[in-house]
Amino acid sequence: MMTGAERVIIREVGLRDGLQALPAIMATDDKRAWCTAAAEAGFAEIEMTSLVPPGYMPQFADAADVITHVKTLPDVTGSALVPNLRGAERAAQLGVAKITFIVSASESFNQANVRRSRRHSIGELERIVALRDSRPTAQRFQVVGGISSAFGCSIEGQVDIAAVVRLAGTLLEIGVDELAVADTVGYGDPAAVRRMLTALLPLAGAVPVSAHFHDTRGTGMANVLAALDHGLRRFDASLGGLGGCPNAPGATGNIATEDLVYLLEAMGFDTGIDIDRVIELCRKIAARLPAAAMSGHLAQAGLPAGWTARARPGPRR
Amino acid sequence: MMTGAERVIIREVGLRDGLQALPAIMATDDKRAWCTAAAEAGFAEIEMTSLVPPGYMPQFADAADVITHVKTLPDVTGSALVPNLRGAERAAQLGVAKITFIVSASESFNQANVRRSRRHSIGELERIVALRDSRPTAQRFQVVGGISSAFGCSIEGQVDIAAVVRLAGTLLEIGVDELAVADTVGYGDPAAVRRMLTALLPLAGAVPVSAHFHDTRGTGMANVLAALDHGLRRFDASLGGLGGCPNAPGATGNIATEDLVYLLEAMGFDTGIDIDRVIELCRKIAARLPAAAMSGHLAQAGLPAGWTARARPGPRR
Numbered sequence: 001m002m003t004g005a006e007r008v009i010i011r012e013v014g015l016r017d018g019l020q021a022l023p024a025i026m027a028t029d030d031k032r033a034w035c036t037a038a039a040e041a042g043f044a045e046i047e048m049t050s051l052v053p054p055g056y057m058p059q060f061a062d063a064a065d066v067i068t069h070v071k072t073l074p075d076v077t078g079s080a081l082v083p084n085l086r087g088a089e090r091a092a093q094l095g096v097a098k099i100t101f102i103v104s105a106s107e108s109f110n111q112a113n114v115r116r117s118r119r120h121s122i123g124e125l126e127r128i129v130a131l132r133d134s135r136p137t138a139q140r141f142q143v144v145g146g147i148s149s150a151f152g153c154s155i156e157g158q159v160d161i162a163a164v165v166r167l168a169g170t171l172l173e174i175g176v177d178e179l180a181v182a183d184t185v186g187y188g189d190p191a192a193v194r195r196m197l198t199a200l201l202p203l204a205g206a207v208p209v210s211a212h213f214h215d216t217r218g219t220g221m222a223n224v225l226a227a228l229d230h231g232l233r234r235f236d237a238s239l240g241g242l243g244g245c246p247n248a249p250g251a252t253g254n255i256a257t258e259d260l261v262y263l264l265e266a267m268g269f270d271t272g273i274d275i276d277r278v279i280e281l282c283r284k285i286a287a288r289l290p291a292a293a294m295s296g297h298l299a300q301a302g303l304p305a306g307w308t309a310r311a312r313p314g315p316r317r
Numbered sequence: 318m319m320t321g322a323e324r325v326i327i328r329e330v331g332l333r334d335g336l337q338a339l340p341a342i343m344a345t346d347d348k349r350a351w352c353t354a355a356a357e358a359g360f361a362e363i364e365m366t367s368l369v370p371p372g373y374m375p376q377f378a379d380a381a382d383v384i385t386h387v388k389t390l391p392d393v394t395g396s397a398l399v400p401n402l403r404g405a406e407r408a409a410q411l412g413v414a415k416i417t418f419i420v421s422a423s424e425s426f427n428q429a430n431v432r433r434s435r436r437h438s439i440g441e442l443e444r445i446v447a448l449r450d451s452r453p454t455a456q457r458f459q460v461v462g463g464i465s466s467a468f469g470c471s472i473e474g475q476v477d478i479a480a481v482v483r484l485a486g487t488l489l490e491i492g493v494d495e496l497a498v499a500d501t502v503g504y505g506d507p508a509a510v511r512r513m514l515t516a517l518l519p520l521a522g523a524v525p526v527s528a529h530f531h532d533t534r535g536t537g538m539a540n541v542l543a544a545l546d547h548g549l550r551r552f553d554a555s556l557g558g559l560g561g562c563p564n565a566p567g568a569t570g571n572i573a574t575e576d577l578v579y580l581l582e583a584m585g586f587d588t589g590i591d592i593d594r595v596i597e598l599c600r601k602i603a604a605r606l607p608a609a610a611m612s613g614h615l616a617q618a619g620l621p622a623g624w625t626a627r628a629r630p631g632p633r634r
Contacts, residue, residue, distance in 0.1 A: 157623025187621045189583035190542050217621075218576030218614035219583070222538040225507050259535030266506035266536070292609075297535035304504045304534075306474025 005270035009234045011045040011210065012038050012257055014285070015066070016081055018242025019059050020050065021253075022293060028062040030288050032069045034239075034281070039073040041277035046070060047100065047236070048078045051087035067094045079144065083114050088128040092141060100144040100180065101125050103171065105164045106153035109184070113148065122170060129175045145176030146212070150196065152187030161192070165199045172207060179209045180236070183223065186216020190226035197230040210234035213255050215241060215295075220255035221263055228267075235260060240282050240294025256296030258282050262303075275303065322587035326551045328527065329355050329574055330364040331602070332383070333398055335559025336376050337367065338570075339610060345379040347605050349386045351556075351598070356390040358594035363387060364417065364553070365395045368404035384411045396461065400431050405445040409458060417497065418442050419463040420488065422481045423470035426501070430465065439487060446492045462493030463529070467513065469504030478509070482516045489524060496526045497553070500540065503533020507543035514547040527551035530572050532558060532612075537572035538580055545584075552577060557599050557611025573613030575599050579620075592620065 015034060019026055038046055048070050049063040063080070070078035079098035082088045091099045103121045104110035110118045125145060132143055149156075150164050168179055181196065193211075201209060211227045211234070213220045224235060238254035258278045264271050275298075282299040332351060336343055355363055365387050366380040380397070387395035396415035399405045408416045420438045421427035427435045442462060449460055466473075467481050485496055498513065510528075518526060528544045528551070530537045541552060555571035575595045581588050592615075599616040 152621055152623075154622050157621065185621075186618065189580060191584040216614060216618045217579055218538055218573060219580055220538075221535055222542040222580060225539040225542050256535060262534055263506060263536055263539060267508040297533060301503065301533045304469055304474060304502075305471050306469075 005268055007233065008228075008264050008269045008271055009044050009210075010257060010260055010264075010271055010273065011047055011079070011234070011236045012043050012239060013047040013212070013236045013254060014239040014242045014257065016047040016050050016060075017212075017236070017254055018238040018240075020057065021243050022059070022289065024290060025059050026288060028065050030285075031062065031066050034285060035066065035070050035076075035078075036073060037277065037281045037284070039070075039076040041281060042271070042273040043076060044272060045077045045079060045098070048080055048096075050081040050083070051090050051096075051099075052083050053086070064094055067091075067096055071095060082128070084124050085127045085131065088131055088141075092131065092135065092139070095139075096141055098142040098144060098177075099128070100146050101128055102146040102148050102182070103167065104148045104153070104184075105159045105167060106149045106156045108155040109149045109153040112155065118167075122174070125171065125176075126174050133175075142177040143175075144178040144180050144210075145171035145174070146180035146182055147171070148182045148184040150181045150188075151183040151192050152185060154185045158187075161196050161199065164196065165203065168200050169203050172203060172205075176207065178234075179204055179207055180212055181209065182212035182236075183214055184212075186214035186219070188213060188223050189219050190222045193223045193226040194230065197227060197232065201230060208234055210236060212236035214243070215253055215255045221259065224255065224260065224263065228269075239278075239285055240296045240299065242289075242294060253295055256294075256298070258296050258298040262298050279303075322585055324550065325545075325581050325586045325588055326361050326527075327574060327577060327581075327588055327590065328362040328364055328396070328551065328553045329360050329556060330529070330553045330571060331555035331557070331559045331574065333364040333367050333377075334529075334553070334571055335555040335557075337374065338560050339376070339606065341607060342376050343605060345382050347602075348379065348383050351602060352383065352387050352393075352395075353390060354594065354598045354601070356387075356393040358598060359588070359590040360393060361589060362394045362396060362415070365397055365413075367398040367400070368407050368413075368416075369400050370403075381411055384408075384413055388412060396459075399445070401441050402444045402448065405448055405458075409448065409452065409456070412456075413458055415459040415461060415494075416445070417461040417463050418445055419465045419499070420484065421465045421470070421501075422476045422484060423466045423473045425472040426466045426470040429472065435484075439491070442488065442493075443491050450492075459494040460492075461495040461497050461527075462488035462491070463497040463499055464488070465499045465501040467498045467505075468500040468509050469502065471502045475504075478513050478516065481513065482520065485517050486520050489520060489522075493524065495551075496521055496524055497529055498526065499529035499553075500531055501529075503531035503536070505530060505540050506536050507539045510540045510543040511547065514544060514549065518547060525551055527553060529553035531560070532570055532572045538576065541572065541577065541580065545586075556595075556602055557606075557613045557616070559606075559611060570612055573611075573615070575613050575615040579615050596620075 237257040241256035243254040554574040558570040558573035560571040
């Protein structure tokens with residue numbers, strides 16, 4: 001199956017960003033089965049859960065069980081979202097390989113999301129990075145610094161791109177291992193993505209930058225294309241487009257993992273992911289969820305006639 | 318409202334391609350109201366109906382009524398799909414300004430769609446163009462030559478891009494006024510769009526080229542972006558993403574007009590269309606149709622907080 005095609009890494013965030021938006025709590029066994037199937041399908045990275053204080057989000061009360069399970073799976077990096085240093089400490093104790101900590105581009109959104117000022121959040125990120133650096137090399141976790149509402153916020157509206165780029169610079173100075181730019185409420189468009197990345201990528205240097213797009217207003221895949229054109233090779237996506245944001249009314253879903261795998265493989269990129277298995281997983285998870293919770297296209301339409309993954313004619317882009 | 322932004326023309330095809338896929342017949346009054354609202358919202362072009370033989374498609378039995386109504390609306394060009402010369406003659410009698418005639422890139426699809434060989438269809442297009450040229454200048458209709466299944470076909474699978482480009486060359490030689498490239502079954506991806514347009518646009522010269530994308534596998538808007546980057550400025554779209562193709566199982570919908578208006582205006586293009594009116598129209602039409610017939614995003618999510626059309630920061634590209 002090796003073709004020399006360029007690799008794009010998709011981080012499956014359905015178990016965290018997807019389930020977070022659903023009122024129904026998914027059984028821990030179903031979450032474990034989802035992780036196993038995702039690893040078998042070839043996903044290199046899964047955002048497993050959120051290490052919020054116990055009781056705060058019942059959906060993630062089983063965080064330790066899911067994390068423990070993912071550690072048994074080969075060739076997959078499990079990441080967890082943490083809201084603060086305490087979450088990072090818990091992640092470290094549980095042996096999580098990668099943790100994501102979010103600062104919002106919008107002060108109001110940061111307050112709504114974690115009830116803290118951005119200044120406090122930045123301080124917390126410094127303490128998390130210090131925790132990382134205090135650990136023996138073999139036990140060191142990676143830190144993803146995420147910027148939420150990077151393309152706008154449902155409270156403040158437009159967000160100034162220059163301010164986002166300054167915030168990115170701060171996160172990079174603190175020493176994050178990956179910078180994640182998130183269009184939490186689906187306000188981004190390809191022109192904004194281009195303006196943002198033109199300013200942001202030179203700052204990032206060798207630090208990988210990932211994008212987290214929501215398809216709330218139908219621009220998700222066009223935003224991916226704009227980011228690909230800028231050389232981005234890491235994307236978050238959620239199986240079936242599950243997700244949204246509890247603090248952003250009408251923000252109805254991440255870009256769908258299966259549609260992203262299809263887009264990338266059709267364009268000649270190598271996701272390392274078996275698209276047939278993703279479609280199968282999609283249908284299995286849909287059966288565990290309320291009707292119409294999933295909004296992706298591919299599982300409904302199926303693959304094109306005569307499709308053979310990565311045997312599509314080049315050149316890519 | 319003039320901003321000097323570059324104009325992109327959206328042709329609303331919901332009344333034809335959208336309704337064609339629905340079993341329920343929309344009342345003629347509702348169609349008329351749709352046309353009026355679209356004209357008031359600023360659409361420059363509406364595909365009104367299909368001039369198939371009476372009785373063949375009950376949805377279009379009221380073609381003459383809809384055409385007569387659109388002729389009373391200011392500043393809007395009404396187009397009609399015709400399956401053959403006879404349809405073109407009827408269109409001419411009814412005073413239709415623009416007619417669309419389709420040849421498929423796939424022989425099998427052409428047979429399934431109009432029960433004729435491509436060779437026969439090309440001959441029919443020659444006769445339609447001759448009919449156009451035989452008319453007094455003031456009564457001359459425009460001919461759009463469409464290539465369906467241009468990115469693949471649910472019967473034959475992959476379609477050879479070089480063959481599509483040759484077919485486009487034939488249509489241009491015959492003398493079409495506009496060339497329309499249609500991804501009838503949603504097999505296109507941005508890399509294929511780029512390969513296609515790289516080869517096709519130099520042939521077209523001054524003849525406008527339009528693109529007709531379906532979002533069947535979630536690539537529709539990314540395909541639009543790829544085409545925009547190549548300089549295309551004409552797109553078909555269907556209100557609420559209505560549509561599909563009766564001969565293409567699983568082909569579930571055109572790109573949604575309201576999402577396309579949003580994408581373009583957000584990027585700084587000028588569609589000439591009032592986005593609030595489009596959202597309103599979307600909700601009105603949805604109320605006339607079976608539940609879940611419409612799949613667009615914007616009408617559900619609403620505009621971003623603080624949105625002001627065409628007051629978004631530049632630059633476009």
